Amino acid sequence: MVSIQVAGEALVDIVNSVAHPGGSPLNVAVGLGRLGHEVTLATDLGTDVxxxxxxxxxxxxxVRLAEGSQSDAPTSTATVVLDSSSNASYEFELNCALQHLRASDAKLLHTGSIAAFRSPSAEKILEVFSASPQGQLRSYDPNLRPALVEDRAQALGTIEKLCSLSHVVKLSDEDAMWLYPGWDTDRVLEHILGLGASLAVMTFGARGAEAHTRGCEVAVPSLSVATVDTVGAGDAFMAGLLHAIFASDLAQSLINGSKIDRAELEAALQIAAACAGMTVARTGANPPSLSELDEFMAAAGR
Structure with a gap:
């Protein structure tokens, strides 16, 4: 069990007038909690329904709520619209300032998505990442919502600053296209490493994922599953990846900047892909438990 602090928005995804808990940081926290870790989520949550x-x-x-995470302010919402391929888009009403956010001695600090690029929450997150204690692994998933970006240059600057403060950065190919139009995968991932990250990962939905460190490159396929919807798939991948990193020697290697074991990295990506595949095979952001993941990996001979 690893102690983990996750910071960012918690909201409800409203699908066909039905509310489901969501938000990328919340989904990652839930994924890690289900995988057996001791997780605290710092967010802004109303006391409403x-x-x-x-x-x-x-x-x-x-998953435990950090002190100060609940108030009388309304809970954030995202109305989900699914297209003919079951891909999700969102319309947001947000309330996430993270004024109570403080550094902790957790083994892992994770953030991402909307709260990490919008003011004032982004400034608080940058402050906590900058004050991160020695030996704490930091991870970041931009998980962009371009419709919410008010100033592209400012958002890019914040995102790249968080990349520079993180050991692990995971982004989707859609994120990469918005951040760096016209760049190929290698150029994007090498740029993220150049900013200061130890591990840069890009996901491609049904086409799998690719990871770069300063010493190796690894690609893994996605699972072949019947897709119900893609809500929370990237977050499940992120949770699975972080879980696998701490189940091996990768965490210490990433913190120290020492050589990464290629086989360990490939195994971690396979676990992340399994978590994502299991999630898209069922409705909503519903990542697997540790027993479900272990059973799946055993059946797959991994």
Whole structure:
């Protein structure tokens, strides 16, 4: 079990008028909680019906809310629209300032998505990442929502600063296309390493994922599954990747900047892909438990 602090938005995804707990940081926290870790989520959550739904969801996955995360302000919402291929787009009403966010001695600090590039939450997240204690692994997933970007140059600057402060950066190919139009995968991942990250990973949905370190490159395929929807798939991948990193020697190697074992990295990516595949095979952001993941990996002979 690893102690983990996750910082960022918690909201409800409203699909066909039904509310489901969501938000990328919340989904990652839930994924890590279900995989057996000791997770604290720092967010902004109302005491309204939506807030209570989220709080119950977190309790069910053994995720603790950080002190100050609940208030009388309304809970954030994202109305989900699925296209003919079951891909999701969102319309947001947000409330996430993270004014209570403080550094912790957790073994892992993770953030991403909307709160990490919008003011004032982005400034608080940068402050905590900059104050991260020695020996704490830091991870970041831009998980962009371009429609919410008010100033592209400012957002890019914040995103690249967080990349420079993180050991692990995972982004989607859609993120990469918005951040660096016209760049190929190698150029994007090498640029992220150049900013200061130790591990840069790009996901391609049904086409799998690719990872670069300063010493090796690894690509893995996605699982072949019947897709129900893609909600939370990237977050499940992120949770699975972080879980696998701490189940091996990768965490210490990434912190120290020492040589990465290629076989360990490939195994970690396979676990991440399994978590994503298991999630897209069922409705909503519903990542696997540790027992489900272990059973799946055993059946797959991994």
């Amino acid at each position: 939506h807030g209570e739904l989220i709080a119950e969801h977190l309790r069910g996955s053994k």
